[in-house]
Amino acid sequence: MAQKITKNIAAARAQVEARPYLLTDAVPLLQKIKFAKFDETVDLTLRLGVDPRHADQMVRGTVVLPHGLGKTKTVAVITSGDRLKEAEAAGAEFVGGEEMVERIQKEGWTGFDALIATPDMMKSVGRLGKVLGPRGLMPNPKTGTVTSDVAAAIKEIKAGKVEFRTDKTALVHVPVGKISFPPEKLIENAMTVISSVMRAKPSAAKGKYVKGITLSSTMGPGISLDGSVADAAAKS
Known part of the structure; x- marks a missing residue:
C-alpha cells in the first residue's frame, strides 16, 4: 500500500534535495525533518549489483552494531x-x-x-x-x-546483532538505530553495516557491487547517500 502523502510528509520531503548526501550530513538532516511523535527506527537500504536468483550471488550475514538498536531483543x-x-x-x-x-x-x-x-x-x-x-x-x-x-x-x-540478506530485488534493508540516537552513534552503526555488506560481496558478483544507498526513518523520506560512503566503508 502506498504511503499517504500528508502535509508533514510533503514538508519533510521538500527539505531533501535531489542529490546524494554525505552520511555525516544525511543523519542530522533526517533528525531535523522528523515529525512522528514516536521514536522512529532509522534504516539503511543498499541496492546491490547482484542477481539473487543465483545462490552464489546471495548476500547474507550478521553484524553487531557498536551502539545497538535502542531496544533489547527478546x-x-x-x-x-x-x-x-x-x-x-x-x-x-x-x-x-x-x-x-x-x-x-x-x-x-x-x-x-x-x-x-x-x-x-x-x-x-x-x-x-x-x-x-x-x-x-x-x-x-x-x-x-x-x-x-x-x-x-x-x-x-x-x-545489537542484526542480520542482513538480499531480497528478490537485490535490496538489503538493515536497521541502524533510533532517530533519537546522537548523530555520531547512528553514523558509526551505519558505517559498520555498510562495511559488513561490502565484506560479504560474493566472488560471483560482477560489475559495480553497491549501486545505491538510502537512509530513511520509519515515517521520513529516503535520503540518497554519496557513493564515497561505500568506498570509505570498504577501507575501514
Whole structure:
C-alpha cells in the first residue's frame, strides 16, 4: 500500500534535495525533518549489483552494531540438557526443548525477536520452516543462530546483532538505530553495516557491487547517500 502523502510528509520531503548526501550530513538532516511523535527506527537500504536468483550471488550475514538498536531483543532458545540452564543464565527470555517446538508448530507462536537452536535440536526445529521462515526467524548456522555456544549467541543478539540478506530485488534493508540516537552513534552503526555488506560481496558478483544507498526513518523520506560512503566503508 502506498504511503499517504500528508502535509508533514510533503514538508519533510521538500527539505531533501535531489542529490546524494554525505552520511555525516544525511543523519542530522533526517533528525531535523522528523515529525512522528514516536521514536522512529532509522534504516539503511543498499541496492546491490547482484542477481539473487543465483545462490552464489546471495548476500547474507550478521553484524553487531557498536551502539545497538535502542531496544533489547527478546531471545528464545531451543536446546536440551545442561544448555537449558546455560541459556537461562545467559538471559534468554524463553528456553525449552520439544515442548517449545510443538508450541511454535501448533499455535504459530513467535513471541520473540530471535531464535537460537543447538545442533542436536535442528531435526525437530526443521519442521518449523513454514512458521519461522516467512518471519525471518529460522535458526541458521550462517547467522550464528545454530550453535552449541548458546551463551555467546545470546550475548551477541542482546548487544545489537542484526542480520542482513538480499531480497528478490537485490535490496538489503538493515536497521541502524533510533532517530533519537546522537548523530555520531547512528553514523558509526551505519558505517559498520555498510562495511559488513561490502565484506560479504560474493566472488560471483560482477560489475559495480553497491549501486545505491538510502537512509530513511520509519515515517521520513529516503535520503540518497554519496557513493564515497561505500568506498570509505570498504577501507575501514
